[in-house]
């Protein structure tokens with residue numbers, strides 16, 4: 001049974017990641033936010049990394065972010081990610097850093113500091129991934 005559609009690798013799910021991926025599939029990503037001190041955190045966990053409170057809630061993120069770093073991969077490792085492809089580290093407006101990909105137009109020269117916005121990319125096999133696009 002052959003298929004020409006590359007299968008997107010499944011997310012490696014931690015114990016607390018479920019609600020985040022449910023939000024991504026619904027195109028409304030949520031991250032944990034501490035009800036005691038207001039700190040946002042990613043990756044998700046059982047308690048606040050800032051104040052140790054266990055009183056956390058899932059809240060939608062704004063989707064705004066800034067590129068902290070980037071790399072271009074010229075070698076293909078996975079069928080779903082043909083080379084060349086980029087990987088970016090994004091500081092979300094809420095504070096946490098996510099690793100993702102930049103879709104669409106790419107910056108000329110230095111990517112660091114470019115403003116991006118969260119988008120939901122539907123892969124050819126139907127998987128939905130959180131990615132980013134330039135806003136400048």
Ligand SMILES: [Zn+2]
Nearest residue numbers: 034037048051
């Ligand atoms: Zn806290």
